[in-house]
Amino acid sequence: MKRFKNIARYLFLFGFCGIVLFPIVWMVLTALKEPSLALSFRLFPEKALLQEKGFWQAFQSFYSWRNFSLILHDPDFSFSLFFLNSFVVAFLSGFFTVCLCLTAGYAFAHKQFWGKERLFQLLISSLMIPGMIYMVPQFALVYQLGWMNSYQGMIVPHLANVFGVYLLRHHLEQLPRSLFESASMEGANDLHILFFVAIPLSWPVLLTLFLTTFTTQWANFLWQLIVNSPDSLYRTLPVGLALFKGQYQLYWGAVMAGACLSILPIIFIFLWTQRFFIEGMTKGAIKG
């Protein structure tokens, strides 16, 4: 009976995995198909073609590396530069967002100052304003600061993350107060407490915030498009990949090949930190 239950459980899990992985598998297969066959539902060459050319030749005329070759060697599409820029922007955005949210969250959680709750409510209420509203004033500011075509123009405007402050305040409030008090009695200042008490106990939440910021900025298109001129050396991958979409046409094969390569860092980082990520989600969101 137990064995039967296990089989059923695994079958269910395999089925569920299949549903989750289907879009990714389809993306990889589309990227590997010949560009003209990108929209085809077929996974294998037609029977007639197999008989005419033999399996290997027919297979080669169906699947190839041409889409990858196109995006890696296209003179108008500097994949390595776009990839590097995306990584720098996403990584630094994630890192500095975590730093800012941690210090702000700590202040809101453990410090007393005038108007603390009112200020926090004000911050939280700003979450109700759609992000697009900020775009023009933020752009004007970035332009006035001379940050067009620069990393700081793409990173700094996104560092103020109210959700991150909320998440970390909530998390830091959950930690035993006695830990902070005893550290304080031992003579530790706020910086010491932050580094030696708060951070070691907050890794899962910090990594969660880092990951969410990283993935958001990795996929950010519009902001990175408008703060870079068309000849900018700081253009990122989503901006570059958009070149494969015309007015009426989308080069599915090339876009899928680009997407295959662009999700690699996210997969890598997620696999590396998934234990913390899940723990962080539980601590920060559910338990709170």
Add this chain to the structure above:
Amino acid sequence: MQHFLTLIIFCLLSLLCFGCDSQVQPPLEKIQLTLWESYNNEEHHVFLELLAPFCQAYQERTGKHLEIKIFRVSHDGLLPKLKTAALSHTTPDICRVDFAHVITLAYGKAILPLDTLQNFPQPLSTYRQNFLSVAIESNLITLENESTGTAETHLYGLPDQTTCVALFWNKTRFEEKAIPLRHAKLDPTRAPKTWEEFLAYGKILSTPEKQQFAFGLRNTLWWHFPFFQSFGASFLFLDSTQRWRCGLNQKSGQEALHFIRDLCQREYDVDGKKIRIEGGAWQSGGINPDQGFMNGLYAMIFSGPWNLKTFRDAGVSFGVSLIPAGSVGSSSTVGGTNFVVFRSCAFPEVAFDVLQYITSEHFQKQWCERLGQIPTRKGIVIEYHDYPEMQVFYEQMQQSRNRPPIPRYDLVEQLVNPEIELVLKGIQSPEKALETAVSKIENQILSLIQK
């Protein structure tokens, strides 16, 4: 020593005389223009190649050194990018924009009226005759002159590309159904010519048990215009009080929407089987018409010249025909792009020369023959060796109408599409949906242009 001094003096005098020769050329005046374009890979390379001789010819003609810095930008996000660039005074001198964006940029006073430039070949009424009317019309915009308070029509761009949609039909699917089609006295070697025929073909071409349907429909107003227009509906008209009104909810518009709804909703009884003509492509999660057509799921779709190569390379056996005719004949919807000159341009006359070159007969002929496109100028004979279907598009172009010349066309789509979706889902009647859509359009958009 004396000889040496004499030689030096002689050299200095010679230098002085010949050095001050009046024949020495002054440095060339340098003109630099930035141009943003959003062509695809293939078009981009042809564009660079065809534009290259212009600068040299310009220098020979005017004695001025012209440099055009061409930047390729993505079509997605171009309008917000231009708007923010306008905010920071970093717009390009010339830009290629969608038909629908010209009016937005003109209303925002970001682009120049070309017919006010010194080198514009007046009069405008004669100049516009050089272009296909549907292509040039998207650039003729009537705005209020702030100083005189009168409405004036000016030309804000020149069309470089124009396109329309026609009916693509899958020959293999028609051949498979050749016998029943012939039984019904329908020709399996051609596409339907009228909407009545379209229904008759549709009933036979749909095979629901094989997940094959006669038609794949996109649910956006731009793709519905061929239906509305061929049924005689006018999107925009002036009423007796000289106010702009939206005519989608008139009788012809209602008939068109009833027809669309029937395609998607109605089940016809054919040989004891319930048959639906449309395959659900309009629904979210439905199979995209292009993909469905390529894989044989939809026997007919509306599409444009941009898909000719894609379908051919994928080995699809297909034909292209005019959009079936309704009560007022066949009609299609027009798309395309225009080149505009921004107000920040320091050399607008030179920029206009560039635009004239891009839209010249010589340029357009080569462009269209190499890329299989419809010329924006009249009277150009294009030999479509590689794209014989283009003749159909060219013919369809003569029976096409431009999208309404109003700002915020994107908002029109946002207002109309959900209402039509309710009709297609059977939640709302066509009359009610069109009434609601028209009311929203008149309140939110036409009120902006009533003056």
